[in-house]
Amino acid sequence: MQPEGGFGLYLHWPFCQSKCPYCDFNSHVSAHIDQDRWQRAYLSEIRRYGEITRGRHLDTVFFGGGTPSLMNPDLVHAILEEIRLTWPLSNSFEVTLEANPGSVEAGRFAGYRDAGVNRISMGIQALNDPDLKRLGRLHSVAEALAAYDTARNLFDRVSFDLIYARQDQRIEDWRRELNQALDMAIDHLSLYQLTIEDGTAFGDRHARGGLRGLPPDDDAAAMYFVTQELCEAAGMGGYEISNYARDMAESRHNLIYWRGGDYIGIGPGAHGRLTDASGRHATETALAPLTWLIQVETTGTGTASTEVITPADQAVEYLMMSLRLREGSSRSRFEALNGAGLPEGALAWLQDDGFLTVTKDRIAATDQGRPVLNAILRELLA
Amino acid sequence: MTELDHIRNFSIVAHIDHGKSTLADRLIQSTNTVAERDMKEQLLDSMDIERERGITIKANTVRIDYTAQNGEAYVLNLIDTPGHVDFAYEVSRSMQAVEGSLLVVDASQGVEAQTLANVYQAIDADHEIVPVLNKIDLPAAEPERVCEQIEDVIGIDASDAVMISAKTGLGIADVLEAIVQRLPAPKTGDRDAPLKAMLVDSKYDQYLGVICIVRIIDGTLKKGDRIRMMKTGGTYDVDDVGVYRPAMTTVAALGPGEIGFLNASIKQVRDTRVGDTITHEKRQCTQALPGFKPSQPVVFCGLFPVDSAEFEDLRDAIEKLALNDASFSYEMETSAALGFGFRCGFLGLLHLEVIRDRIEREYDIELITTAPSVIYHIYMRDGTMTELHNPADMPDMAIVDHVEEPRIKATILVPDEYLGDVLKLCQDRRGIQEDLTYAGTRAMVVYDLPLNEVVFDFYDRLKSVTKGYASFDYQMIGYREDYLVKMQVLVNDEPVDALSMMVHRDRAEMRGRAMVEKLKELIPRHMFKIPIQAAIGGRVIARETLSAMRKDVTAKCYGGDASRKRKLLDKQKAGKKKMRQFGKVEIPQSAFISALKMDS
Numbered sequence: 010m011q012p013e014g015g016f017g018l019y020l021h022w023p024f025c026q027s028k029c030p031y032c033d034f035n036s037h038v039s040a041h042i043d044q045d046r047w048q049r050a051y052l053s054e055i056r057r058y059g060e061i062t063r064g065r066h067l068d069t070v071f072f073g074g075g076t077p078s079l080m081n082p083d084l085v086h087a088i089l090e091e092i093r094l095t096w097p098l099s100n101s102f103e104v105t106l107e108a109n110p111g112s113v114e115a116g117r118f119a120g121y122r123d124a125g126v127n128r129i130s131m132g133i134q135a136l137n138d139p140d141l142k143r144l145g146r147l148h149s150v151a152e153a154l155a156a157y158d159t160a161r162n163l164f165d166r167v168s169f170d171l172i173y174a175r176q177d178q179r180i181e182d183w184r185r186e187l188n189q190a191l192d193m194a195i196d197h198l199s200l201y202q203l204t205i206e207d208g209t210a211f212g213d214r215h216a217r218g219g220l221r222g223l224p225p226d227d228d229a230a231a232m233y234f235v236t237q238e239l240c241e242a243a244g245m246g247g248y249e250i251s252n253y254a255r256d257m258a259e260s261r262h263n264l265i266y267w268r269g270g271d272y273i274g275i276g277p278g279a280h281g282r283l284t285d286a287s288g289r290h291a292t293e294t295a296l297a298p299l300t301w302l303i304q305v306e307t308t309g310t311g312t313a314s315t316e317v318i319t320p321a322d323q324a325v326e327y328l329m330m331s332l333r334l335r336e337g338s339s340r341s342r343f344e345a346l347n348g349a350g351l352p353e354g355a356l357a358w359l360q361d362d363g364f365l366t367v368t369k370d371r372i373a374a375t376d377q378g379r380p381v382l383n384a385i386l387r388e389l390l391a
Numbered sequence: 392m393t394e395l396d397h398i399r400n401f402s403i404v405a406h407i408d409h410g411k412s413t414l415a416d417r418l419i420q421s422t423n424t425v426a427e428r429d430m431k432e433q434l435l436d437s438m439d440i441e442r443e444r445g446i447t448i449k450a451n452t453v454r455i456d457y458t459a460q461n462g463e464a465y466v467l468n469l470i471d472t473p474g475h476v477d478f479a480y481e482v483s484r485s486m487q488a489v490e491g492s493l494l495v496v497d498a499s500q501g502v503e504a505q506t507l508a509n510v511y512q513a514i515d516a517d518h519e520i521v522p523v524l525n526k527i528d529l530p531a532a533e534p535e536r537v538c539e540q541i542e543d544v545i546g547i548d549a550s551d552a553v554m555i556s557a558k559t560g561l562g563i564a565d566v567l568e569a570i571v572q573r574l575p576a577p578k579t580g581d582r583d584a585p586l587k588a589m590l591v592d593s594k595y596d597q598y599l600g601v602i603c604i605v606r607i608i609d610g611t612l613k614k615g616d617r618i619r620m621m622k623t624g625g626t627y628d629v630d631d632v633g634v635y636r637p638a639m640t641t642v643a644a645l646g647p648g649e650i651g652f653l654n655a656s657i658k659q660v661r662d663t664r665v666g667d668t669i670t671h672e673k674r675q676c677t678q679a680l681p682g683f684k685p686s687q688p689v690v691f692c693g694l695f696p697v698d699s700a701e702f703e704d705l706r707d708a709i710e711k712l713a714l715n716d717a718s719f720s721y722e723m724e725t726s727a728a729l730g731f732g733f734r735c736g737f738l739g740l741l742h743l744e745v746i747r748d749r750i751e752r753e754y755d756i757e758l759i760t761t762a763p764s765v766i767y768h769i770y771m772r773d774g775t776m777t778e779l780h781n782p783a784d785m786p787d788m789a790i791v792d793h794v795e796e797p798r799i800k801a802t803i804l805v806p807d808e809y810l811g812d813v814l815k816l817c818q819d820r821r822g823i824q825e826d827l828t829y830a831g832t833r834a835m836v837v838y839d840l841p842l843n844e845v846v847f848d849f850y851d852r853l854k855s856v857t858k859g860y861a862s863f864d865y866q867m868i869g870y871r872e873d874y875l876v877k878m879q880v881l882v883n884d885e886p887v888d889a890l891s892m893m894v895h896r897d898r899a900e901m902r903g904r905a906m907v908e909k910l911k912e913l914i915p916r917h918m919f920k921i922p923i924q925a926a927i928g929g930r931v932i933a934r935e936t937l938s939a940m941r942k943d944v945t946a947k948c949y950g951g952d953a954s955r956k957r958k959l960l961d962k963q964k965a966g967k968k969k970m971r972q973f974g975k976v977e978i979p980q981s982a983f984i985s986a987l988k989m990d991s
Contacts, residue, residue: 230941
């Protein structure tokens, strides 16, 4: 059964050279990593999922982290080889690897390409050195640009991330930086507003009254609109809240999340969503790298918990994820899951006030609606 | 039964914290009325809230057996009365049942406004009054100065005031002796005459039903008697008669001059009328006692359950509380804003708070309390008058001729240094100064004030501008016409009925401005800008605009974030219960009461 929205595989590499102060992802710094041992665990998990999802075509693979560009190309090769043996691959099979733009990593890019990676997503984050330091990044702008050039020469598809609405960043500063980024960009950018997450170094500093100079919400909103405008003008419209691409250059893997498709999650802390005849399941794995590793080795499964998602919760999840996309959500799909349609009153005024476009079967957030998507969701769901 | 001349019936008049309850405890203790092991603080205050707030709400009575220095045995009946202004009328009724009062004054604090109000009631009831100076062991005690003050301000002789420390027990024996020697015995009483007894108070006991506190004037009352309440006409068989020591103790009979209880399977307090005359069904007394008028609620507010599903629980709680409190009125109310609830009437703000606290605490129902309001008299063009309990019901001004509002006479005692602030406060609240005198370093000001300016936060403001040194009491003096209008609040062009209030036209702009500014802080930003307006009729008198929320979106949301974000939405769903919906706008419940507090 091929579910709606596609079928992908996410593989989590939990290690980084250092931890960035804004990052709330499951990442760890470790001096010695036995990559062979990790390889055995990953392959075993791939085989296990192959059994469960036999007959499906795999659309995408995403190596996320952590810093997957710390993986040996051999390891990536072995993983992709196992995947090729396990599932039939779709024609437009996409393999993305998140890469740190350091010189050491760039040296491995050719190896990744030879292993089958066809898309690089690079965490450049800022285009000036003082800000990179503040963000706790180890690379310099020059290094990042060099790594980016290397990637561009090796891969057709290279995306990079920037973080904006940073400390002391004015709207004009961001406009300049974004123009520079658009000049470099091939066909895809991820542009994230800096979010202060609890449990991060930035979160602690912010709670203590530190981290001054963050732009107020109104300025951050203005920066968002500047971003929409400049990317649109450069032919890379926003197809998701924080993602911009030329037509057909969208991240197919991430689209699976946003379109409510199925995905396998392998590695520490990886989440999955799998639909079968018995319903839709959320899978989770142990968060700590060693715990996950030992669990796979001793029990033969990395899955720590599986939870059935009720159709009503699926409806909520579907709307929450799909409204992030410019293309929006299918009302009939929501209604089929939820058992009831969206509240007409809220739909009407959200449309009248220009936050949503509503057609017979689709709703989508407008340019004005996307920056306040959480509030729209509260209106529609809470 | 005791001979009349060996009975002394008395009450204690005191300002809160001046030691009334402690003195009562000592009198009970020193006469061995209660075994040492059963002794606890504030024996007479039975409810948690009474104990906690140090106030008495219902009248309590205790019988003390005392052998005087002359060797003779006396029966002393103490009626402990509520001390707070809200219950002034209850105090005046209890005073009718006794012949004397102890006036307890803190020897360092001196006479307070509340002392005054209550002592005047004792004087009105023709009481003999024995001044008692408490806390004379404190270093700050100034007995001579306070005695002088009692003579100056109250006008009674304080030369032989009894000096005590209720805390240490010093002087308690002198108090007991003074009760016997200086307070009068009941004046009349004929044991053989037909029964004539005064119903002093009644309260509900969940096991026994209604308990009546009675004072016998003539005749005797015993178990098995068939009695008649002369006003209400109810007849009952007496199941039990007795006295409080302070535990309920059955006695064979109650005779003239005595105070005790009777229990006659009466179902609810509402079936009895305080002040009624109790007589025998068979052999009735010819002339009933004058009786009292029932106390009338003066402050009204809406009580709504925070969770609308708890409406039935609230009804149940209110009905149960009303069983024991005939002065508390309620009727169902529907608010567009708040759903189903009750419009409740109270004797005053303390009464309101006590009832609200009891509902929240004893029945575990979270409440939204709307702005307290008073009863306005609305005179229509056609000559009729209606009472307005809820500003939301104010008729169109086009058919209204004029509006009258209740006024009070407020007495405030305040140290000199805060006088200016107090005068300003009273002036700001549309007060008319009637009197300003000095007693030592303390000023006594009397103001004629509109009750509606007092009900909400006057007392809080008074405490804050005088750092707690002022004391305050009031009595209703009647209705007077003024230029009163209904001020409406519109949020996003929708009227919010729960925020409507009656205001004086001259102060409407100021109140309106304060209100919309407050609401601007209290209402969270929405996706659109929200005009917040105060209006009189169709005219907007104050306006603020809450700007639209510009940004509320999660920057990163991928496969690993779905579960967490979904759970966050569920949490927000729960949080939404704490909000009330007005068209597209959600207003937090807390805003309804906070918006009305004035900072000036």
